[in-house]
Amino acid sequence: MIRKTIPVLAVGALLALSACGGSGSKASADGEDGVEMGPGVTDKEIKVGLLTDYSGPIAEAATSGSLGMEVKFDQVNADGGVCGRKIVAVKGDTKYDAQQTVQAYRGMAGDVAMIGEVLGSLSIDAIKTNLERDEMPAMAISLNTTTMLEPNVYVPLPVFEVELANGVSWAAEEAGASEDKPLKVASVTGTDDYGKAYASAVEAAAEAIPGVEVVAEPTFALTDKDFTAQVSELEESGADVVLLGTAPSQTAGVVGTAAQLGYQPTWISSSGAWFASLAEPLDGLLDKFYVSGGYGTLTDDVPGITELKDALAEYAPDAAPSEFQVGGWLFGEATVAALTKACEDGDLTRDGITEALKDLTVDYKGITPEVNLGDGDSIVSYSSRMNSIGPKGELVPMGDFYASDAAKAWGEANGY
Template sequence: MLKKPLTAVAVLSLLTLTACGGGSGSGGAKGADGVAMGPGVTDDEISVTVISDFSGPIAQGGIAGSLGVEAKMDQINREGGICGRKVVVDKRDTKYDPQITTQQYRAAAPKNLMVAQFVGTAGLNAVRANIERDDMPTLSASLNTQTLALPNVYVAMPPFEVELINGLTWAAEKAGASAGKTVKVGFVTSADETGKIYLDALEHAAKATEGVEVVAKPTYTNADTDFTAQINSLKDAGAEIVMLGVTPAQTAGIVGQSAQFGYKPTFVSSSGAWSSSLGKPLEGLLDDFYVSGGYGTLNDDNPGIQALTKAREAYAPDAKPDNFEVGGWINGTVVAAALTKACEAKDLTRAGVKKAMVDLEVSFDGILPAINLGDGDSIVSHQSRINKIGKNGVQVPVGDFFESDAAKSWDESRGK
């Protein structure tokens, strides 16, 4: 019971809060069609936010990833929208800075039903309590198992750890590793908690793969621009295969400087370590560089990529192709499937979207194998594919999707 009279302003504020669905996102308002509406939902629109780096150190990937989401939503809107409503994308620039990320998330939260794409593990950790408090369904583009443990955060693609494990098993087989032949391998990861998890995954893969000897494990910090020490560590140890658990910034430095020092190992990276913008500056240095990617490339010929290409050409015809678009398209496809399912239940609140995500099955028309989101805490797939770098830095597949026993056994053992 209220213990003091409400002023007119207080009454108006209370009504506004109720109409917006409140802090929990459970909603109270209903649309003309009887659908319960949470924050960012009206009779005409569903607003979702993309929280990403648009002007900082990984802006190239952030812009391309957001473009994939935007192109998917534009396609949906041209086909009539979802639940009779247009889907609007509210873009928020974090500059890849956790403090700015916190500010942008707080500004976006009251105005949006869900986060269609969130880029940056450090940023996610900075607002994890907010995401939990706001009951905010969030699709992460930071594809690592750290994010799986965060409340209300979903990863709809194989994480980087799975890509790295599969990449190491493939590279070792390609090099002929066996009981009778030892292949020397080096790992490059970041000197933080994310890097430790990548290292754990790679060490597991090495132990599970006959003939692999780990000879060097140099780390880096985000402030590093000179990789002489790391390269000398790998070169002096005789690493024939170098696994890169890095971002595109480190890929450029490590591959470029290795060539200057006459060091030419086989490089294998996760999908997050390559951007097509590196194709030109590293031209001629990529003959033995491979990407283990958990989803397809813009060079694929399947219905999913055809639809993405057509949608991008309609939405942003002048945009330079980058494979991070594919990741954004995948997240956009999951958002569309979740909103459609929530609409069918007449519950476009955050709680309704989260309920729709449980055991949500999504097909991507060949871009990657179909997934089931399950409980949101599990790896959705252990499959990846090996790609080389083609024209304009765009990846070209050299094989089919596969999953290694090492990837599955690492998942089963993690956290134990």
């Protein structure tokens, strides 16, 4: 399943020897076709760095995601590549560890045109100053505004805040909320910056919808092991709908405690608050639990998913299907779109790719609506889709992707 990894990692290690100092190589040359070329680009190929967990704790999911990206590159390469150049994935194993991420990044920094994916806020935090210094364009798999606002870092999919705001809008519509028939909503979030961002997105969405009011916003410390106080506050407030900006283990704590205390609101979580393994402990408590998800699943019948399945069958026939391949494929689409535009503009240097990323439109062929990357600090898409939970914890789509006015109002208010 991990194709070509070992030789490429070995090359990466060799490069590390020469690239430890300043890796922001500015040397550029013009190719035979007149395209200006920066680090990692030749007449034959374009190297793209993938920084993800190939052998650490979340390697199973992360390797699946990486595979989604690689088969996208294979598919493009088979069709002649990007302006005659093949895309080559340079893999760096972060082991989901800050120190390892820095090493892996340094090992590849001098020899890649861009970072196609860097996984997890922990890894992004570790290398964000390097990315800025090296003027290295990078796409991050950590879907929130905090990550999005880092310099040179792009998040090419809808962030969790968008998912939550759309969730509020969906709930209001379902309940037929109006000034006369108000809907009480609440949020549960952490006390950290991510949590504050999630809570303010829910507030802004409620503000924008007539008849929706936020009645409680309990927070939890990341070390909390008992959620009785938070759930009591929710119950006391009489909230009909609770938006969860939690991590999966806290989702279990909040929903489980509520069930024990006899409180049964409608739960709406972001995609980051749900993990399929929760279906077992929360068995029987998920009838009114919904996940607002920013992109589709392997079961969707859309051209993008068909392409992905074909590419998997062609280039990775032994790989077991996994939803993580969908996310990786979308990052691959965004990478290819950026490189294609940069080449068309005649500039495959890092500056050129950064320029191409600006206002780049990426067509995900139905897996999620088209996005526009804007200036890199903006919301790329306000669309998400509601899902219910299947028997094994899988997401079961309900209806179509939609972008709510409430989410847009939140984005505008914050200048995203």
